[in-house]
Amino acid sequence: MEDTLEGLFFPESIALYGIPRGIKPGKVFLLGLLDQGFGGPIHLIHPSAREIDGYRTYQSLDQVPGPVDLVIVMSPRDTVFDALDQCARRHVKAVILYTSGFSELGDETGREAEARMRRIARDGGFRILGPNCMGVLSPDSRIAPFPGMPKTSGKLGFISQSGSLVNLFVNECSNKGLAFSHVVSIGNGVDVDMADLLEWMGRDDKTLIICSYCEGTRDSARLVRALRGTTAHKPVIMWKVGLTAAGSRAAASHTGAMTGKVDLWNSLFRQFHVLDVYDIEEMTDLAMAFYNLEPGGAARVVIISGPGGPAVSAADAVERSGLSMAVPGEESIRRLRALLPPTGTSLDNPIDVGLGASFDVGLYQGALEIILDDPGVDTVVILGGGASTEMSADFVQGIIRAKAGTDKNVIAIAYPGFVQIDQKELLRPLYEHGIPVYPTPERAVRAYARMVRYHRYRSARG
Amino acid sequence: MEDTLEGLFFPESIALYGIPRGIKPGKVFLLGLLDQGFGGPIHLIHPSAREIDGYRTYQSLDQVPGPVDLVIVMSPRDTVFDALDQCARRHVKAVILYTSGFSELGDETGREAEARMRRIARDGGFRILGPNCMGVLSPDSRIAPFPGMPKTSGKLGFISQSGSLVNLFVNECSNKGLAFSHVVSIGNGVDVDMADLLEWMGRDDKTLIICSYCEGTRDSARLVRALRGTTAHKPVIMWKVGLTAAGSRAAASHTGAMTGKVDLWNSLFRQFHVLDVYDIEEMTDLAMAFYNLEPGGAARVVIISGPGGPAVSAADAVERSGLSMAVPGEESIRRLRALLPPTGTSLDNPIDVGLGASFDVGLYQGALEIILDDPGVDTVVILGGGASTEMSADFVQGIIRAKAGTDKNVIAIAYPGFVQIDQKELLRPLYEHGIPVYPTPERAVRAYARMVRYHRYRSARG
Numbered sequence: 058m059e060d061t062l063e064g065l066f067f068p069e070s071i072a073l074y075g076i077p078r079g080i081k082p083g084k085v086f087l088l089g090l091l092d093q094g095f096g097g098p099i100h101l102i103h104p105s106a107r108e109i110d111g112y113r114t115y116q117s118l119d120q121v122p123g124p125v126d127l128v129i130v131m132s133p134r135d136t137v138f139d140a141l142d143q144c145a146r147r148h149v150k151a152v153i154l155y156t157s158g159f160s161e162l163g164d165e166t167g168r169e170a171e172a173r174m175r176r177i178a179r180d181g182g183f184r185i186l187g188p189n190c191m192g193v194l195s196p197d198s199r200i201a202p203f204p205g206m207p208k209t210s211g212k213l214g215f216i217s218q219s220g221s222l223v224n225l226f227v228n229e230c231s232n233k234g235l236a237f238s239h240v241v242s243i244g245n246g247v248d249v250d251m252a253d254l255l256e257w258m259g260r261d262d263k264t265l266i267i268c269s270y271c272e273g274t275r276d277s278a279r280l281v282r283a284l285r286g287t288t289a290h291k292p293v294i295m296w297k298v299g300l301t302a303a304g305s306r307a308a309a310s311h312t313g314a315m316t317g318k319v320d321l322w323n324s325l326f327r328q329f330h331v332l333d334v335y336d337i338e339e340m341t342d343l344a345m346a347f348y349n350l351e352p353g354g355a356a357r358v359v360i361i362s363g364p365g366g367p368a369v370s371a372a373d374a375v376e377r378s379g380l381s382m383a384v385p386g387e388e389s390i391r392r393l394r395a396l397l398p399p400t401g402t403s404l405d406n407p408i409d410v411g412l413g414a415s416f417d418v419g420l421y422q423g424a425l426e427i428i429l430d431d432p433g434v435d436t437v438v439i440l441g442g443g444a445s446t447e448m449s450a451d452f453v454q455g456i457i458r459a460k461a462g463t464d465k466n467v468i469a470i471a472y473p474g475f476v477q478i479d480q481k482e483l484l485r486p487l488y489e490h491g492i493p494v495y496p497t498p499e500r501a502v503r504a505y506a507r508m509v510r511y512h513r514y515r516s517a518r519g
Numbered sequence: 520m521e522d523t524l525e526g527l528f529f530p531e532s533i534a535l536y537g538i539p540r541g542i543k544p545g546k547v548f549l550l551g552l553l554d555q556g557f558g559g560p561i562h563l564i565h566p567s568a569r570e571i572d573g574y575r576t577y578q579s580l581d582q583v584p585g586p587v588d589l590v591i592v593m594s595p596r597d598t599v600f601d602a603l604d605q606c607a608r609r610h611v612k613a614v615i616l617y618t619s620g621f622s623e624l625g626d627e628t629g630r631e632a633e634a635r636m637r638r639i640a641r642d643g644g645f646r647i648l649g650p651n652c653m654g655v656l657s658p659d660s661r662i663a664p665f666p667g668m669p670k671t672s673g674k675l676g677f678i679s680q681s682g683s684l685v686n687l688f689v690n691e692c693s694n695k696g697l698a699f700s701h702v703v704s705i706g707n708g709v710d711v712d713m714a715d716l717l718e719w720m721g722r723d724d725k726t727l728i729i730c731s732y733c734e735g736t737r738d739s740a741r742l743v744r745a746l747r748g749t750t751a752h753k754p755v756i757m758w759k760v761g762l763t764a765a766g767s768r769a770a771a772s773h774t775g776a777m778t779g780k781v782d783l784w785n786s787l788f789r790q791f792h793v794l795d796v797y798d799i800e801e802m803t804d805l806a807m808a809f810y811n812l813e814p815g816g817a818a819r820v821v822i823i824s825g826p827g828g829p830a831v832s833a834a835d836a837v838e839r840s841g842l843s844m845a846v847p848g849e850e851s852i853r854r855l856r857a858l859l860p861p862t863g864t865s866l867d868n869p870i871d872v873g874l875g876a877s878f879d880v881g882l883y884q885g886a887l888e889i890i891l892d893d894p895g896v897d898t899v900v901i902l903g904g905g906a907s908t909e910m911s912a913d914f915v916q917g918i919i920r921a922k923a924g925t926d927k928n929v930i931a932i933a934y935p936g937f938v939q940i941d942q943k944e945l946l947r948p949l950y951e952h953g954i955p956v957y958p959t960p961e962r963a964v965r966a967y968a969r970m971v972r973y974h975r976y977r978s979a980r981g
Contacts, residue, residue, distance in 0.1 A: 082874070220828075222829070226936060228936035228938075299831060299835065303834040304835030307831040308831045310865050311865070311871070312827075335961060336836075336962070337935055337936075338959055338962075364686075365681050366679070366682075366683055366773070367681075369734060369760045372763070372768070373766030375765060377763055401544075403769075403772045403773070407769050412544065412682075473687065473690075473803065474799075475687060498798075499798040499800075500800075
């Protein structure tokens, strides 16, 4: 049964049912496929047009020559069942149902229509994603729900009950150097739901980390089974919303989801070590840690900092998070003493390279190289920058050079208020070299510690 | 006794003791005063030079003509006591002691030297700030510890046991439209300490909000008294570090501070409603809320959002934080129905203006105006942006226009992944109009709710 999802992710031919003539929202699906360079046939279905944007159109799926694997339906609500009947006749593998106006309206009609969709899909032997969803991004299959989506694939999967978060989270992760294997917008989830997708991504070789935005589920027993089967071998980062009365009402009118009780969800997360997060920042923080950092070793951390105050708070964060502050060896101390000025610096961990390092960013690179050589260190958090944009760019290059010779973790901090260090352009080289960047050491350490704990849990399960 | 701090904040004449000839760290104090345009005489003291950078220098304070209110001492450690003896002879009001190498080195010599400084200050009738500190920023007195500091004053005070955080936090707040009354770097705090400064800023008419970075105190009883006297009429936001063994060791080698036990500090914070924060982001979040938002009304919040997912999570955040989701009136619903497209939107709170609003950002402004007219609403959190940088700039201007006609709170969200909405240049107009901007609704609501709770506590005290 599970292999039936392949039609969503690996279609060889696609039909767009109800493609609009002008620039209307539905047009994005065509633009998305063209932008990705989808390699198979794309068939356009329109009730009356003969041709749209220079492409031949058909009035129904019945007229389309050759097989159709996937149909993206964007036609008005009252035409959806006709479209689904055509899909059944053509033996399609999967349908992405963008059309909205069903259970999210909160009336009985919508729920009845969704039950009918489920029956048609089951009887027709195909799967339905949606309704009220944006569909799928799979860069290796060259399919995307919007134009401008990344064309390179990676190891992150994302399952979302919000279509707009597909766009926002993919953008944000791309800015931070993370790439996706598959991204799915579930919508109302009448057939393919969170549990199906967790199980499928759990088995998918390309997906090594799963992020999800979850409003709720219609079948919590299946979701529990899916989590049990997935979290033991792949991390599942879950942003669960709708856990208050206000949030639950909002979710109901958004995707018609049944959101459930906060205690039940929390015990579920604890039991299966689901990595629950509070907002998009925390989800991105954790995704970056899993994507870039090695969980091995004793997670012994060294902080290297120019400013002294943030170094003290970083040491607090390390200890609070259950990680340990590394003790640099005698050789490291000897080399640091030779490198750093005698006053306004500290050779203990946190290593304070002094304020002068803002004018001589080579001190940062030098200290980082010394500490990366130390066998008692697993991970370095480096916080600093230059006194000018140019010097901050040199600081960034220094980190990249030092990291090049080692498998140890290096985490960079783009501290608020440091000269231009939060500019995207300045940080891009770090992301491109797989060095995650966080705004504060507190956020970096929190994400790294959760990643380490998850891997210890998984090792303990054997 | 307390008025003796005036010499630090309102000096009419300043001497720089031990000003270096070349570009060395100590030179920043001269550059800072010149950059601010300090109006009184600045006297340079150097052991041998006759002239530095075109300014006449003196070999000792004794030779300086006219009164000297404040002396900034940056000469080497072994000259400090000679400098302090000269200060006593000249009846100065205050000394800022930049020179480091005392108790932060962890030896008995440093502690003895600091005890001797305290005696000299007491006997000489002047106050000492430091050693190992950066001094004071007071824009209205035109004094600053570095060049490039803000020249406009505001209602935020900052007391810091880290000199580098003075620079970083002031920069970050300036980026977000917040201005400072006075900023003080305490250093090792041999004489003027956190308690003195809390009391002084508590009485200062210009300072309405106090932020602090605190490593520890030598006299906790005095700090308790200072907090009791201050938090009842001014909010004190405190970033307390050194609460773990690692953090405590780091603080000891940073400013020689005694950091104390976490339980004691936490009970102190609860008892006096100190607003404790975890990192610089949380401190800035809270400072923005106190600086820009009105605590009045019933704190009834409306969320206006383009993307649906973040709107659901924002509703969760409002309810979790103890605020209430406003119920828009019938008139508002009627006007919203006339404004917004019939599908893909929601008129309930959270108000979902639909994805089309990215292409028609006037929908954001229209919805915001309608909701700001609603007598049942105190605060609006608006999350959105345009489909291009230009449209996002229009979105920003729309918020400013809608806010212009009202005293209600408007909080803007620059959501991660939204087109260019996190660009500093794009957001600057919002900050300039006193509209705080947060990256997520979760962070916005958390800060706003803490601000509201603090004001309720203060009202309850009467």
